[in-house]
Amino acid sequence: MTSMMDRQLLAMATDGVGAEHATLAVECEAEAVHKARDFARGQLATWGFLKCSDLSERVVLxxxxxxxxxxxxxxxxxxxxxxxxxxxxxxxxxxxVGVLVADNSPRAPLCSAKDSAEATHGRGLLLVSALADGWAAVPRPFPDGAQGKGIWAFFQSPTAHALPQSA
Structure with a gap:
């Protein structure tokens, strides 16, 4: 999914003046999911987003x-x-607000619209499409010539005056 809006959001997230970034490397194992959720929750809280807000819950999911x-x-x-x-x-x-997950696989992500609502697997990108305001897959080149990918998801952020003020 790389519409014009998604490309614009991607440019803002990666090159935008004034963008605040936080990064973490996690081991490619099941425990990474829990660590990623905690990382996202913590960073959103640092930026002043309420833990149980619609935006925070969508970003974490x-x-x-x-x-x-x-x-x-x-x-x-x-x-x-x-x-x-x-x-x-x-x-x-x-x-x-943007989130990025970058891995070592060059395989493009698959979003299968044929999966039923009752399916218990294979619906991750359908959920991403439903919850994010946009998403995009981008190449992730490595110095040795190998290539992985990064998946960005974007969410419209409330205006600064709508955020709680830090004490």
Whole structure:
């Protein structure tokens, strides 16, 4: 999904003047999902977003879905070998909140619209599409010539005056 709006949001998140970034590397294993949720919740709280707000809940759920997808589908090394997933949150005040999950697999993400509402697997990107205001997959080149990917999800941010003031 790379519409013009998504490309504009991506440019703002990665190159925007005044963007605040927080990053974390997690091991490509099931425990990473919990760590990613905690990381996203903590960073949103640092930026003044309420824990139980609609935005915070959507951001945390999308982060969880993207990391779950990376753990289940993007591992490139044999079990037992270390492999990390890079996660990030970005805030462009008064514009967007973004999350990034970057892995080592060059395989494009698959969003299968044929999955039923009762399915218990395979609906991660459908949830991302429903919860985020936009998302995009981007190449992740490595110095050795290998290529992975990053999945960005974007959320419209409330204006600064709507955020609680820090004490």
């Amino acid at each position: 999308v982060m969880s879905e993207l990391v779950t997808n990376a753990v289940q589908h993007a591992r490139t090394r044999p079990p037992g070998e270390n492999e990390s997933i890079d996660i990030a949150t970005v805030l462009m005040p008064d514009h967007i």
